[in-house]
Amino acid sequence: MMEKMKIEDFINDLKDALDIENENIEISLKTNLKELEEYDSLSLLSIIAMIDKNFCKQIPSSDFAKVTTVRSLIKLIGKEYFII
Amino acid sequence: MGARLINIEYYLPDKILTNHQLAKQFPDWSSEKIEKKVGVKERHIVRENETALDLALIAGKKILKNYDKDKIDFLLFCTQSPEYYLPSGACILQDRLDLNKTIGAFDYNLGCSGFVYGLALAKSLITSKIATNILLITSETYTKHIHSKDKGNKTIFGDAAAATIIEKSETEKIGEFVLGTDGSGYKNLIVPNGGLRNRYNNNVKEIYEGSGSIRTDNNLYMNGPEIFNFTIKVVPKVASKTLEKNKISLEGVDYIIFHQANKYMNDYLRKKIGISKEKYYSNLLYTGNTVSSTIPIAIKDSLDNEIIKKNDKVLIIAFGVGYSWGGTIIKI
Numbered sequence: 001m002m003e004k005m006k007i008e009d010f011i012n013d014l015k016d017a018l019d020i021e022n023e024n025i026e027i028s029l030k031t032n033l034k035e036l037e038e039y040d041s042l043s044l045l046s047i048i049a050m051i052d053k054n055f056c057k058q059i060p061s062s063d064f065a066k067v068t069t070v071r072s073l074i075k076l077i078g079k080e081y082f083i084i
Numbered sequence: 085m086g087a088r089l090i091n092i093e094y095y096l097p098d099k100i101l102t103n104h105q106l107a108k109q110f111p112d113w114s115s116e117k118i119e120k121k122v123g124v125k126e127r128h129i130v131r132e133n134e135t136a137l138d139l140a141l142i143a144g145k146k147i148l149k150n151y152d153k154d155k156i157d158f159l160l161f162c163t164q165s166p167e168y169y170l171p172s173g174a175c176i177l178q179d180r181l182d183l184n185k186t187i188g189a190f191d192y193n194l195g196c197s198g199f200v201y202g203l204a205l206a207k208s209l210i211t212s213k214i215a216t217n218i219l220l221i222t223s224e225t226y227t228k229h230i231h232s233k234d235k236g237n238k239t240i241f242g243d244a245a246a247a248t249i250i251e252k253s254e255t256e257k258i259g260e261f262v263l264g265t266d267g268s269g270y271k272n273l274i275v276p277n278g279g280l281r282n283r284y285n286n287n288v289k290e291i292y293e294g295s296g297s298i299r300t301d302n303n304l305y306m307n308g309p310e311i312f313n314f315t316i317k318v319v320p321k322v323a324s325k326t327l328e329k330n331k332i333s334l335e336g337v338d339y340i341i342f343h344q345a346n347k348y349m350n351d352y353l354r355k356k357i358g359i360s361k362e363k364y365y366s367n368l369l370y371t372g373n374t375v376s377s378t379i380p381i382a383i384k385d386s387l388d389n390e391i392i393k394k395n396d397k398v399l400i401i402a403f404g405v406g407y408s409w410g411g412t413i414i415k416i
Contacts, residue, residue: 019117041236041295042121042348044309049352052316061309 017046086256123347127242127372139245196404198376222376242372246380326411
């Protein structure tokens with residue numbers, strides 16, 4: 001079993017993947033990714049890479065289509081991978 | 085007895101589509117971001133009346149300038165943009181390149197994995213004594229399949245043809261192959277209409293993709309995230325199996341050339357496998373993803389720029405539409 005990840009570390013990685021430069025943009029569990037300008041087909045590649053790197057896991061694109069909030073993304077990856 | 089790669093020439097159509105032009109068409113599209121992430125600045129695209137066979141012919145003529153065409157006894161032509169359903173483009177090329185009528189010639193339909201499969205075919209034709217001097221041409225015009233408003237695919241793909249000569253040799257210079265296929269992913273990179281299952285439809289409806297791209301079922305469709313998932317799963321395994329089968333370590337290989345899909349994906353695969361930047365080819369800046377020609381273009385450019393030299397062992401890995409993949413090691 002891989003080491004569990006802290007939510008804040010995951011959110012930091014997510015911010016990197018989304019290439020969010022504006023420090024005023026807060027990302028929390030409640031943030032709806034679909035409402036972010038940075039959440040596009042290119043950043044999706046980075047998110048896939050980030051999830052593979054941290055969890056050795058590939059998320060089917062049809063599941064990605066259902067993702068809304070950061071919380072829903074965590075649920076999709078699997079809560080067991082996180083320190084909650 | 086074995087086979088060796090003698091020479092490569094390639095041809096890029098003269099019409100160029102720049103990031104600047106794309107930014108004009110798609111105002112929300114960031115030229116800088118694309119160049120940084122996708123790694124493409126411009127791509128060569130065919131004109132309306134120009135086909136993959138035309139490109140193949142030019143690449144073929146280019147390589148035959150410095151090679152006795154009468155020595156060629158087999159022609160392999162890889163394309164997914166055929167001139168006709170029938171006959172094979174390879175037959176037309178035999179005539180137009182003025183090759184002997186005694187040659188064997190056929191087309192095969194593969195995309196990004198096409199060059200590696202071509203080498204496997206050429207090697208087996210040589211070692212089974214069916215042929216001795218093979219002309220392998222990969223030619224693709226995906227831009228013909230792409231919808232004019234498909235931002236994503238227009239950004240990634242470019243057109244090109246490459247011609248390679250593989251000859252019988254005293255020692256084996258083309259190593260063992262690892263090939264693979266997984267047709268369960270066929271819908272993730274496809275031109276749905278235009279074949280005999282779903283005929284080309286003049287009244288087809290426009291499909292709006294989430295990322296602001298538009299296409300129809302007459303056009304190329306690519307599920308980028310799913311293709312990325314596939315490569316993450318498959319490519320590291322193909323790399324390690326190819327090394328194992330050739331009884332060599334990653335450190336023992338002089339240079340590594342992967343199919344140039346897009347910069348981000350290739351960089352991620354490099355890091356995941358643990359390949360140093362110095363040994364890894366990454367360049368689609370002026371061509372884009374040219375499908376079956378990215379690897380021969382990379383080999384040719386690496387030779388011309390003396391990045392690889394005689395006797396170097398080069399690991400090549402190709403992967404894509406099908407899904408289809410392959411890997412081998414060639415000795416330059």
